Amino acid sequence: MSLFRYRADIPAALLVLLVSAAQLYLLFAVDSHLLAIGGVALLFGIQVSSGAICHNHHHVNTFRSKWLNRVYEVLLYLQTGTSPYSWTLHHNIGHHRHYLDPHEDPAPWKHRDGTMMSRLYFDVVNAARIYPEIMRIGRDHPILYRKFKRMFVLANLPLLAFLWLDPVRALIIFVVPMLLLLVLLLDNTWGQHAGTGLDNHFEASRNVELKLYNLTSWNLGYHTAHHMLPGLHWSKLPELHGRIRDRIPPHLITNTFFLQWLPEKEKQVQEQEAR
Numbered sequence: 001m002s003l004f005r006y007r008a009d010i011p012a013a014l015l016v017l018l019v020s021a022a023q024l025y026l027l028f029a030v031d032s033h034l035l036a037i038g039g040v041a042l043l044f045g046i047q048v049s050s051g052a053i054c055h056n057h058h059h060v061n062t063f064r065s066k067w068l069n070r071v072y073e074v075l076l077y078l079q080t081g082t083s084p085y086s087w088t089l090h091h092n093i094g095h096h097r098h099y100l101d102p103h104e105d106p107a108p109w110k111h112r113d114g115t116m117m118s119r120l121y122f123d124v125v126n127a128a129r130i131y132p133e134i135m136r137i138g139r140d141h142p143i144l145y146r147k148f149k150r151m152f153v154l155a156n157l158p159l160l161a162f163l164w165l166d167p168v169r170a171l172i173i174f175v176v177p178m179l180l181l182l183v184l185l186l187d188n189t190w191g192q193h194a195g196t197g198l199d200n201h202f203e204a205s206r207n208v209e210l211k212l213y214n215l216t217s218w219n220l221g222y223h224t225a226h227h228m229l230p231g232l233h234w235s236k237l238p239e240l241h242g243r244i245r246d247r248i249p250p251h252l253i254t255n256t257f258f259l260q261w262l263p264e265k266e267k268q269v270q271e272q273e274a275r
Contacts, residue, residue, distance in 0.1 A: 002064070008235035009062045012053045012218060013072070019047050020075045026173050027162060036172050044177060050079040051185050052217040056234040058087040074155045081178030082185070084151035085144060089134045093141065095189070096230050100198045106133035107186060109194040122190045127183045191259025192223050201228050202247045210255050214238075224248050 004010055026039045054076040061069045073084035090106050098104035107126045109117055117125075138145030162170035197203030201224060208214065208221030219234045220226070222241035229240060245253070 003068065004062060005060070005064055006062075006233050006235060008233070009057075012056070013062060015046065016050055016053060016072065016075055016079065019043065019050055019079050023078065023173050027166065027169055033168060033172060036169055040173055040177060044180075047079055047177060047181065048184060049216050049218070050076060051082075051181050051188075052220050054080045054082050055087060055091065055185075055220065056218050058082075058092060059230055060233045070151060070154075073151070074158070077155045078159060078174055078178070079181070080185070081182040083148070083155045085148035086131070086134050086152070089137045089141065089144060089148060090130055092230065093144075094133060094137050096227065099193060099227065100200075100204055102198070106130075106137065107189050109190055116195055117190075119187065119190050119194070122194065123183050123187045126189075127179075127186045130182060130186075188220070188259065192220075196252060202244070203249060203252065205252065206259060207241065207248060207253045208255065208257070208259065209253060210257060213257050224252070 004013070022039070022043050026036050026043075030036050030039060054073075057069075057072065057076065062072055063069050070084055077083045094106035098106070102108035102110040103112075106129070107122075109122055111117060134148065138148060159170070159174060162174060192206050193204065196205060205223040205227055207223050207225075208217075210221065214221040219237045222237040225232070225237045225240040225244060226234075228244070232240065
């Protein structure tokens with residue numbers, strides 16, 4: 001019997017192992033801090049993809065074995081800053097249940113007065129609030145929250161060991177990229193949802209159909225489909241997207257790799273659609 005629940009996850013797991021091996025090489029085999037910084041910069045372009053892998057894994061665990069899933073989540077934590085069970089609480093329970101209500105969403109794109117947050121404000125403030133929001137949500141899910149706290153301690157043991165061995169090198173290779181990835185995870189959420197509708201699934205997400213984007217993000221571009229069936233494995237999202245595509249407003253189907261968009265231009269497209 002395969003270790004994997006879906007064979008499509010094998011390349012993703014290999015990428016995660018590759019990044020972990022590269023991190024350990026930079027920590028133990030590279031003597032120069034300057035060379036380590038260069039290595040981290042080169043690795044970061046690949047490491048960004050680990051954020052999407054982490055997202056998908058928290059929705060549908062990669063392995064059949066529970067302990068393998070937890071070990072995998074520790075590796076992903078050291079690459080993305082997202083610890084075991086943290087995305088389950090913040091994203092699966094918090095964001096997916098409440099993304100149509102900015103007052104309840106743990107990563108809202110609107111201020112309390114109803115105005116839209118700037119991209120930078122959203123990224124920085126909501127990234128800083130990830131773990132406080134996990135604590136808030138966890139109070140209503142005590143069993144899951146206990147698992148989160150236990151695994152948070154265990155996941156940080158290797159990081160603490162690395163910091164003890166070489167504080168500067170550990171900061172360069174692990175801590176700084178982990179913090180940056182948390183911000184980038186939130187930035188992707190802003191691009192997917194900010195300024196969209198809040199009435200139903202079809203109007204509340206932007207979708208990216210670029211093949212390269214979906215290759216590197218493991219199909220996160222099919223975001224409406226993902227929100228409709230968040231428990232559906234990422235490899236099956238293109239098929240669902242194809243079935244619902246005609247119900248998604250055309251202005252919410254884009255080909256911008258970094259999910260950059262101009263509100264004024266999008267408004268013009270919406271007005272054209274309404275005519």
